[in-house]
Structures are given as C-alpha cells and as structure tokens.
Amino acid sequence: MKIAVVILNWNGVQLLEQFLPSVLQYSPEATVYIADNASTDDSISFVLANFPSIKIVKNDSNLGFAGGYNEALKHIDAEIYALVNSDIEVTENWLQPILKAFENQPETAIIQPKILDFKRKEYFEYAGAAGGFIDEYGYPYCRGRIFDTLEKDNGQYDNNCEIFWASGACFFIRSSVYKELKGFDADFFAHQEEIDLCWRAFNKGYKIKYTSESVVYHVGGATLQQGNPKKTYLNFRNSLLMLTKNLPKDKLYWILFCRMVLDAIAGLQFLLKGKFNHFLAIIKAHGSFYSLFSVHYKKRYKFQSEKYYNEKSIVYLYFIKKVKVFSDIFGSGINIKKLNL
Incomplete structure (x- = not known):
C-alpha cells in the first residue's frame, strides 16, 4: 500500500x-x-x-x-x-x-x-x-x-x-x-x-x-499559540460554519442559537478577565459567520446523521458537574465501541 x-x-x-x-x-x-x-x-x-x-x-x-x-x-x-x-x-x-x-x-x-x-x-x-x-x-x-x-x-x-x-x-x-x-x-x-x-x-x-x-x-501551538486572538477567532467562526454544514436539519437553527448564547457568555468571560482582544475576536468571528452562512449552508449533504454525538453537553459536564477526565463520562452516556484494528 x-x-x-x-x-x-x-x-x-x-x-x-x-x-x-x-x-x-x-x-x-x-x-x-x-x-x-x-x-x-x-x-x-x-x-x-x-x-x-x-x-x-x-x-x-x-x-x-x-x-x-x-x-x-x-x-x-x-x-x-x-x-x-x-x-x-x-x-x-x-x-x-x-x-x-x-x-x-x-x-x-x-x-x-x-x-x-x-x-x-x-x-x-x-x-x-x-x-x-x-x-x-x-x-x-x-x-x-x-x-x-x-x-x-x-x-x-x-x-x-x-x-x-x-x-x-x-x-x-x-x-x-x-x-x-x-x-x-x-x-x-x-x-x-x-x-x-x-x-x-x-x-x-x-x-x-x-x-x-x-x-x-x-509540541502543539507551534504555529498559533493557544492564547492568540487569531486562534480564538478561527475556532469560534469555524465551529459555527461546521455546524451549519453538518447538523441534521431539524437541529440546525436551535443549536446555532444555543451556541450563539454560549459564545456570548464566553465573550463576557474574556471581557471580565481583561482579554479584550479575545472578546473582539469572538465578535469578528460571528460577523464573518453571518456573512458566510448562506455559502456554507449550500455545502450541506443530502443526508446528515442524527447519531453524531455520544454526550449531550460536555460544557455542562465539565463546568457544572466538574467531570474533568474522559473515563468519568461513561456513566453519562458515552458508549465507546472496542474494535480490533
């Protein structure tokens, strides 16, 4: 091969x-x-x-x-x-x-x-x-x-x-x-x-x-460091674009709305921590997303699987329930198939 x-x-x-x-x-x-x-x-x-x-x-x-x-x-x-x-x-x-x-x-x-x-x-x-x-x-x-x-x-x-x-x-x-x-x-x-x-x-x-x-x-972060506002911009924008392209149609608008609310909360946290450049990066990411929405909506396939996730909200588990390691998620619904490669 x-x-x-x-x-x-x-x-x-x-x-x-x-x-x-x-x-x-x-x-x-x-x-x-x-x-x-x-x-x-x-x-x-x-x-x-x-x-x-x-x-x-x-x-x-x-x-x-x-x-x-x-x-x-x-x-x-x-x-x-x-x-x-x-x-x-x-x-x-x-x-x-x-x-x-x-x-x-x-x-x-x-x-x-x-x-x-x-x-x-x-x-x-x-x-x-x-x-x-x-x-x-x-x-x-x-x-x-x-x-x-x-x-x-x-x-x-x-x-x-x-x-x-x-x-x-x-x-x-x-x-x-x-x-x-x-x-x-x-x-x-x-x-x-x-x-x-x-x-x-x-x-x-x-x-x-x-x-x-x-x-x-x-090594990680050799091109764009973790704290770089450009990385914040790309991650927030691209995540929304990815959802637009791949979510099942019946979930699309509700989940996009939820993500926008969560992104606003993340932006406020950056602002409270004095990270004004990251706050601006999120605003710019959303502006870019709105301008690109129709283009990426047209990239959707005819079929989007409903079974793309194993856990409803990793944000809730991590920040509210304080689940910090993957093995502790098993009781919350993750079902990993053990396969012989």
Missing part, C-alpha cells in the same frame, strides 16, 4: 531541523514530502541541502492548513495520505499498525495514532490525544483531554476503537476518500477543518478509527 507522509510547512525551518530526522528514520515504508506554503525563510534550501530524498511541493501562497494541503495533495500520488504537522516526533514502527488497519478494514477511511505531549511525554497532547468526539452542540473533546484538562497516559486508552474525529496534527486518510470529499474546506483556513472533514466522512458512512499501537509526540 503506497503511503505519502506529507508535512505542511510555513517558515518552520527550526521545526524541520528538529523533527525531520525522526520522520525519515522511522518511515521507510513511505515517501516523505514537504508541502510548503510559500515560506520566506530558509526552509526549502535547508531541506534540499540536508534531506535530498525528501520531495518538495511548493504552493504559490500561504493557503493555511486546509488550502495548503488541498493544493499540495493534487500533486502527490499515494493510496494513503499521512498529514503530519512539522512539530511531530514519530516513533519506531509508527506506520505499520496504520497500514495494517487500512489493508484489513476497507470501511475505515481515517485513522489517528496516540498523540502524546512532546514536552511532557507521559501526558496526552491537547490536539487529539487518544481520539476525538463532539457533544450535541458541536464542542470537541478527546479521550485524554477535555477542554484544558490533560490526562496522564497510564494505558487507560490502549484500546483500538471507533472515534468521531481524528486530529489534524497526525491524520491518516485514504486518498480516494479525501478526493471524494473534496478535501478540507479551504474557507476554514485553519482550525477545526479536520473535524469538519471527519463529520462529512461520517455522514457518508465511513469509519474513523484510533489505534494506540502507533505513537507520536506533538
């Missing part, structure tokens, strides 16, 4: 210097590509000088995560795309369990490995942890991470299972499915585009899986 490891880069020469060696060392099964988003630093010359076996695809401008991958993958021939952040350290034999799963399970379209924190390697990392889910209102959470609470990896999620979304930090997808779904939504630019893609795959009947047998370490 032909696999391409594709690393999106924008002015990340230091990250490439640090993390490319592990990718090349432990990926003999793959062809490694750099998809460059019109970097202005020494990224390309560094790769050419030090890693001549790596293939380079140059985009004409910085198209973000979504558009950057969409454009680059047009020029890459492979059965499996491994979309890997430039701040990921991979481990020995990380590709083998993934390839085995794809070979043995034709219904599986997307797979995520276990993602641990590069800085604290005994802990799960924020972006994906041990596989993602959303609640009824579209709030994402993970096995190993709910909002800002990160769990220590004690082997509690060392089962291979079906999940709802896989992290874009290390995202494996069949190229045929990627093309069928027309890739990421380029309007998102960055953030939550992988959840949107997984939701669209789910609505088409494809399965998304997690395997603990493949392990990577992620």
Whole structure:
C-alpha cells in the first residue's frame, strides 16, 4: 500500500531541523514530502541541502492548513495520505499498525495514532490525544483531554476503537476518500477543518478509527499559540460554519442559537478577565459567520446523521458537574465501541 507522509510547512525551518530526522528514520515504508506554503525563510534550501530524498511541493501562497494541503495533495500520488504537522516526533514502527488497519478494514477511511505531549511525554497532547468526539452542540473533546484538562497516559486508552474525529496534527486518510470529499474546506483556513472533514466522512458512512499501537509526540501551538486572538477567532467562526454544514436539519437553527448564547457568555468571560482582544475576536468571528452562512449552508449533504454525538453537553459536564477526565463520562452516556484494528 503506497503511503505519502506529507508535512505542511510555513517558515518552520527550526521545526524541520528538529523533527525531520525522526520522520525519515522511522518511515521507510513511505515517501516523505514537504508541502510548503510559500515560506520566506530558509526552509526549502535547508531541506534540499540536508534531506535530498525528501520531495518538495511548493504552493504559490500561504493557503493555511486546509488550502495548503488541498493544493499540495493534487500533486502527490499515494493510496494513503499521512498529514503530519512539522512539530511531530514519530516513533519506531509508527506506520505499520496504520497500514495494517487500512489493508484489513476497507470501511475505515481515517485513522489517528496516540498523540502524546512532546514536552511532557507521559501526558496526552491537547490536539487529539487518544481520539476525538463532539457533544450535541458541536464542542470537541478527546479521550485524554477535555477542554484544558490533560490526562496522564497510564494505558487507560490502549484500546483500538471507533472515534468521531481524528486530529489534524497526525491524520491518516485514504486518498480516494479525501478526493471524494473534496478535501478540507479551504474557507476554514485553519482550525477545526479536520473535524469538519471527519463529520462529512461520517455522514457518508465511513469509519474513523484510533489505534494506540502507533505513537507520536506533538509540541502543539507551534504555529498559533493557544492564547492568540487569531486562534480564538478561527475556532469560534469555524465551529459555527461546521455546524451549519453538518447538523441534521431539524437541529440546525436551535443549536446555532444555543451556541450563539454560549459564545456570548464566553465573550463576557474574556471581557471580565481583561482579554479584550479575545472578546473582539469572538465578535469578528460571528460577523464573518453571518456573512458566510448562506455559502456554507449550500455545502450541506443530502443526508446528515442524527447519531453524531455520544454526550449531550460536555460544557455542562465539565463546568457544572466538574467531570474533568474522559473515563468519568461513561456513566453519562458515552458508549465507546472496542474494535480490533
């Protein structure tokens, strides 16, 4: 099975210097590509000088995560795309369990490995942890991470299972499915585009899986730090766009209304904490959403599954009931299918 490891880069020469060696060392099964988003630093010359076996695809401008991958993958021939952040350290034999799963399970379209924190390697990392889910209102959470609470990896999620979304930090997808779904939504630019893609795959009947047998370490926030107002803007806007595209029609307007109320509460909290730039980011996110609503409503598929969530409100559980770890949600309705990948 032909696999391409594709690393999106924008002015990340230091990250490439640090993390490319592990990718090349432990990926003999793959062809490694750099998809460059019109970097202005020494990224390309560094790769050419030090890693001549790596293939380079140059985009004409910085198209973000979504558009950057969409454009680059047009020029890459492979059965499996491994979309890997430039701040990921991979481990020995990380590709083998993934390839085995794809070979043995034709219904599986997307797979995520276990993602641990590069800085604290005994802990799960924020972006994906041990596989993602959303609640009824579209709030994402993970096995190993709910909002800002990160769990220590004690082997509690060392089962291979079906999940709802896989992290874009290390995202494996069949190229045929990627093309069928027309890739990421380029309007998102960055953030939550992988959840949107997984939701669209789910609505088409494809399965998304997690395997603990493949392990990577992620720095996280290397492009946009957690406290960056631009990240706040993109997350709030893109979440609303994702709901518009993928919610069942009978839930759409009610849930959008609820999210707007909850977003207003979040904005007031930012204001009370003196984070005026984040408050403004939410206002701008809503303004952009209103202007884009009709465009994204037209992107809806004919069918949207009612069974997209396992938990009604992760916000209620986390902030009111004080449920901080994923394993404590089981009594609240989560039913994770244990599957042999």
